[in-house]
Amino acid sequence: MTKILIAEDERDICDLITFTLRFANYDVVAVNNGEEAVTMARQEVPDLILMDVRMPRMTGYEACAAIKADPNLKDIPIIFLSVKGQDSEIQAGLQAGAVEYLLKPFAPDQLTARIQATLAQYGK
Numbered sequence: 101m102t103k104i105l106i107a108e109d110e111r112d113i114c115d116l117i118t119f120t121l122r123f124a125n126y127d128v129v130a131v132n133n134g135e136e137a138v139t140m141a142r143q144e145v146p147d148l149i150l151m152d153v154r155m156p157r158m159t160g161y162e163a164c165a166a167i168k169a170d171p172n173l174k175d176i177p178i179i180f181l182s183v184k185g186q187d188s189e190i191q192a193g194l195q196a197g198a199v200e201y202l203l204k205p206f207a208p209d210q211l212t213a214r215i216q217a218t219l220a221q222y223g224k
Contacts, residue, residue: 101125101126101127102126102127102147102148102219102224103126103127103128103129103144103145103146103147103148104121104126104127104128104129104146104147104148104149104150104215105129105130105131105137105140105141105144105146105148105149105150106118106121106128106129106130106131106149106150106151107130107131107132107133107134107136107137107140107149107150107151107152107155107160107163108130108132108150108151108152108155108181109132109133109152109154109155109156110152111132113152113181113204114130114132116208117130117150117181117211118130120208120211120212121211121212121215124212124215126215129144129146132155132156133155133156133157133158134151134155134156134157134158134159134160134162134163135157135158135163136157137149137151137155137158137160137163137167138158138163138166138167141167141170141173141176142170142172142173145172145173145176146176147176147219147224148176148177148178148179148215148218148219148222148224149167149176149177149178149179150178150179150181150215151163151164151178151179151180151181151198152180152181152182153180153181153182153184153189153193154182154184160180160182160193160196161192161193161196164178164180164193164196164197164198165196165197167197168196168197175222177199177200177218177219177221177222177224178197178198178199179198179199179200179201179202179214179215179218180193180198180200180201180202181202181203181204181206182201182202182203182204183203183204185203189201199218199221199222200214200218202214
């Protein structure tokens with residue numbers, strides 16, 4: 101089963117994403133800050149990571165950079181989820197190593213479609 105790591109500090113959003121992805125038959129692991137995302141990525145080695153940009157203890161950008169610097173994790177596709185839709189924010193996310201930047205709010209079917217497309221693109 102495809103494993104997805106979610107790093108999201110807003111409980112309601114994390115619960116919604118978790119429910120949506122489990123309903124779509126994904127194995128889901130959730131954490132609520134960037135530091136835990138890096139630790140859990142090393143433990144679980146997920147197929148894909150969904151990450152909020154603004155989180156406590158380590159931003160999504162910092163966590164993404166740490167994950168991409170790890171030779172065992174560098175090929176895991178990362179999708180940022182954020183309410184920050186400014187072009188500079190999107191560019192910062194892509195420069196940090198993300199393959200996609202989705203804006204909140206999003207429809208659950210839009211999220212699963214983007215995940216399926218990303219996984220297919222990376223042969224997962």
